[in-house]
Amino acid sequence: MGMSEGTIVGWAVAEGTLVERDQPLVSIETEKVTTELPAPSRGYVHMTAKVGDVLAVEKSMGQIADTEDEYRSLVAGGASPSAARFASEPEKGRVVADSEVITRATCGRIRASGLAKVIARQNQLDLTPVVGTGPGGRIVRRDVMEALASRTHVVAEVPQTANAGTMREKARIPLTGMRKVIAERMLTAKTTAAHTYAFFEADVGKLLAARQTMLAREEELGTRVSLLAFQVRAVAVACRHVPICNSTLSNDVITVWDNVNVGIAVALPGKGEYDSGLVVPVLRNAQAKGILEIDQEIKELVGRARKGELSAADMADGTITLSSTGGFAPGAWAVSTPLLNLPQVVNFQPGSPIEKPVAVDGQMVLRSMLPCGLSFDHRAVDGAPIGRFANKLIDLLSNPELMLL
Amino acid sequence: MTNEREISLTEAIREAIVEEMQRDESVYMLGICIQAGTFPHTKGLCDQFGSRRVVDTPLAEPGIVGCAMGSAQEGLRPIVDFMYSGFSYFAGSEVFLQASQYHFMHGSQLPLPMVMMGTCGVGRRVANEHATLPYGALIHHPAIKVCMPSTPKDAKGLMKAAIRDNNPVFFLWHINTMMLKGMVPDEDYIIPLGVADVKRQGTDVTVLASGLQVQNALKVAEQLKDEISIEVVDPRSFEPFDCETLLRSIEKTSRLVIVDEDWERAGFAAEVSAQIMEKGYDLLDAPVKRVCHPNMPIPGGYIDAYTLPTPERIEAAVREICR
Numbered sequence: 127m128g129m130s131e132g133t134i135v136g137w138a139v140a141e142g143t144l145v146e147r148d149q150p151l152v153s154i155e156t157e158k159v160t161t162e163l164p165a166p167s168r169g170y171v172h173m174t175a176k177v178g179d180v181l182a183v184e185k186s187m188g189q190i191a192d193t194e195d196e197y198r199s200l201v202a203g204g205a206s207p208s209a210a211r212f213a214s215e216p217e218k219g220r221v222v223a224d225s226e227v228i229t230r231a232t233c234g235r236i237r238a239s240g241l242a243k244v245i246a247r248q249n250q251l252d253l254t255p256v257v258g259t260g261p262g263g264r265i266v267r268r269d270v271m272e273a274l275a276s277r278t279h280v281v282a283e284v285p286q287t288a289n290a291g292t293m294r295e296k297a298r299i300p301l302t303g304m305r306k307v308i309a310e311r312m313l314t315a316k317t318t319a320a321h322t323y324a325f326f327e328a329d330v331g332k333l334l335a336a337r338q339t340m341l342a343r344e345e346e347l348g349t350r351v352s353l354l355a356f357q358v359r360a361v362a363v364a365c366r367h368v369p370i371c372n373s374t375l376s377n378d379v380i381t382v383w384d385n386v387n388v389g390i391a392v393a394l395p396g397k398g399e400y401d402s403g404l405v406v407p408v409l410r411n412a413q414a415k416g417i418l419e420i421d422q423e424i425k426e427l428v429g430r431a432r433k434g435e436l437s438a439a440d441m442a443d444g445t446i447t448l449s450s451t452g453g454f455a456p457g458a459w460a461v462s463t464p465l466l467n468l469p470q471v472v473n474f475q476p477g478s479p480i481e482k483p484v485a486v487d488g489q490m491v492l493r494s495m496l497p498c499g500l501s502f503d504h505r506a507v508d509g510a511p512i513g514r515f516a517n518k519l520i521d522l523l524s525n526p527e528l529m530l531l
Numbered sequence: 532m533t534n535e536r537e538i539s540l541t542e543a544i545r546e547a548i549v550e551e552m553q554r555d556e557s558v559y560m561l562g563i564c565i566q567a568g569t570f571p572h573t574k575g576l577c578d579q580f581g582s583r584r585v586v587d588t589p590l591a592e593p594g595i596v597g598c599a600m601g602s603a604q605e606g607l608r609p610i611v612d613f614m615y616s617g618f619s620y621f622a623g624s625e626v627f628l629q630a631s632q633y634h635f636m637h638g639s640q641l642p643l644p645m646v647m648m649g650t651c652g653v654g655r656r657v658a659n660e661h662a663t664l665p666y667g668a669l670i671h672h673p674a675i676k677v678c679m680p681s682t683p684k685d686a687k688g689l690m691k692a693a694i695r696d697n698n699p700v701f702f703l704w705h706i707n708t709m710m711l712k713g714m715v716p717d718e719d720y721i722i723p724l725g726v727a728d729v730k731r732q733g734t735d736v737t738v739l740a741s742g743l744q745v746q747n748a749l750k751v752a753e754q755l756k757d758e759i760s761i762e763v764v765d766p767r768s769f770e771p772f773d774c775e776t777l778l779r780s781i782e783k784t785s786r787l788v789i790v791d792e793d794w795e796r797a798g799f800a801a802e803v804s805a806q807i808m809e810k811g812y813d814l815l816d817a818p819v820k821r822v823c824h825p826n827m828p829i830p831g832g833y834i835d836a837y838t839l840p841t842p843e844r845i846e847a848a849v850r851e852i853c854r
Binding site: 242 | 813
């Protein structure tokens, strides 16, 4: 009692940890003692104060989110309407001292009148730090008006008032159109499928040589055959060997497809300078097409994608997706973990081939290696078939003549 | 040219009935002790219109309402006078179910133009059916219109609207407003059912009140005018209910106190507060507050003073919601 501030000596857990109620959370040093505070509730910890920070009593040092989603939005700096905040009254070793904070901690949400919420929303005001002065600590209109009046800057006035050290806004990209679709699909994929990943590499020396042979006949073929065409072909052949990878999972049914319709992720420029876009047109019946035909079709699809001429039908009925980062991946051994294109269960992600030392017959030699990533939905496919699928891809990419079979 | 005189609320009701009976021969009254003019609104009616159009009945409410319904079906426009509206409960089936739903039950083919009227209100140290306010129970039943004036001017206009309506309308008035004086035009005018009236403009809190409680709310508004600006809204009719006017008021004040002399549970105040929660949630800066009769029998006697919504209780609610 009588203390006015405390210093954070150490966090007992890492940022983002899922803590149980009463689990030791943070150590605080006061004028007299050092006390360990337990977590006031179960959830994911987001720290807003760091070790060494000196905080006044009842200032927030972090938030506990009920769910992972909520935690992500907290970290992203978004509104956090339902995150419990915690503050301290260290001498009792208990959390909170004041009815307002208790209300928040126990209810796990911000209490504000409907009108206060509307005004806050209209003015893009985050209510988290606003202290309610209404009955029971409710945030009412006057609290929002006061917070707005004392706000250091209004978004619209950023260019005039911003100074060093504050956040300065450069662009604002509304979540509409393609951006919105991407956001929704990605979130659904991430929160629905049991994403699991496998990484491997293939020695693509022979494949690159085969491609050179074709490039030398560019005029005759009428196209510069792309590496991507080989990869699509490899996926189609590999699916014939491990059919479960060419399937979709929806409504509690896994449907294994006979033909291989390969979705090809195509990066697009966004609407503005800072935006980007993504579409996935589908190359149908890849299992029945040769490399030349695949190559021509890819070029036709990508061309139309870039002109914005794809129809919904062009993007429908994919059974597996190929998300090559070959065009933009760093010139190093790099793969990523693409999200699945639901309801498909496999996404193959080849990177850029790099020359690197590998051991061959006890000798260290330089080889062109293609780093690859596979994302799969573990609800539908297990590790063993994915292992076979990866091995088949390695075999096909390393020995392109097998694709002739 | 319009001429306004100061008359009482019951005189205004009487004036409406007289004008309508003169205007339309199918209008007639039936009820208990109306030939003798026990209540001032029926005084002299029998002398003026004769006993064929001002009919005394036995104390048998189901029969009175049944008779009125039958005559309405035959083209007359009866006004049933219960004296105390609580007596209408004796004719519960006829009022709540038969008369109210007659039009709908007959494929919207047959109108049933009839008025039922009676006084109500706590505070005369009488209890039960002499005091109960039936509008909450009435509006629970679809298709019956219910209104209650808070001023003599509204009384005349609402009564005329009720008589001219082709549906059953229950016209109530608070017993403690009977002698309330106010300016009333001597001309023919109606106040439509379903149009609320802002009785006093304000900016801090809306008080919705009916009948006598409008007068109480206005008193509080006047007393607190230097501290809290109170807007007083009188719905005038409970069904149809003019929610729009109330929402417009709350848009300005962002707070609502509902004063309802009826029981709190499942009453008009409860209904309005639910509607405002549904339609006006984003307008509210505080939960809706009700000032009602507690959920206990109307005690009668001296204890009435402790259960009634009074100016003091309204003031307390206003102060609390404006904290």
